[in-house]
Amino acid sequence: QVDVLESGGGLVQAGGSLSVSCEYLGRPFGEFAMGWFRQAPGKEREFVAALRWRGSTTHYSDSVRGRFTISRDNAKNAVYLQMSRLSSEDTAVYSCVAGWPAGIPRVRFPSEYTYWGQGTQVTVSA
Numbered sequence: 001q002v003d004v005l006e007s008g009g010g011l012v013q014a015g016g017s018l019s020v021s022c023e024y025l026g027r028p029f030g031e032f033a034m035g036w037f038r039q040a041p042g043k044e045r046e047f048v049a050a051l052r053w054r055g056s057t058t059h060y061s062d063s064v065r066g067r068f069t070i071s072r073d074n075a076k077n078a079v080y081l082q083m084s085r086l087s088s089e090d091t092a093v094y095s096c097v098a099g100w101p102a103g104i105p106r107v108r109f110p111s112e113y114t115y116w117g118q119g120t121q122v123t124v125s126a
Helices: 106-107
Strands: 004-008 010-013 018-024 033-039 046-051 058-060 066-071 078-083 091-097 113-116 120-125
Touching: 004 091, 004 120, 018 033, 018 091, 018 120, 033 066, 033 078, 046 066, 046 078, 046 091, 046 106, 058 066, 058 106
Parallel strands: 010 120
Antiparallel strands: 004 018, 018 078, 033 046, 033 091, 046 058, 066 078, 091 113, 091 120
């Protein structure tokens, strides 16, 4: 059973832009949030961005703030991650998440999310 559907990603040159999208196939309620984590080879999984449905608050890691933008499509229960000014350090597998983090401070913790996408590769060439 697939709960989240990811699309996008691919190969881009350094300094370029790329987007990934994710649709949640269930019904959001309560403190629902969607977001993205990423994992580069040999590195730990890292929080990228999240968007809480209630209030549409957005949250970013320090490494992407100002370069990445997460947004939502209410009609599709989807989120989009627009990435700009990409560098080789952004190369990773990006995984979409959906779930109910227990408060704003918890949106950065992978354990707070129930559903995970299969991951999509983003490669930034020098």
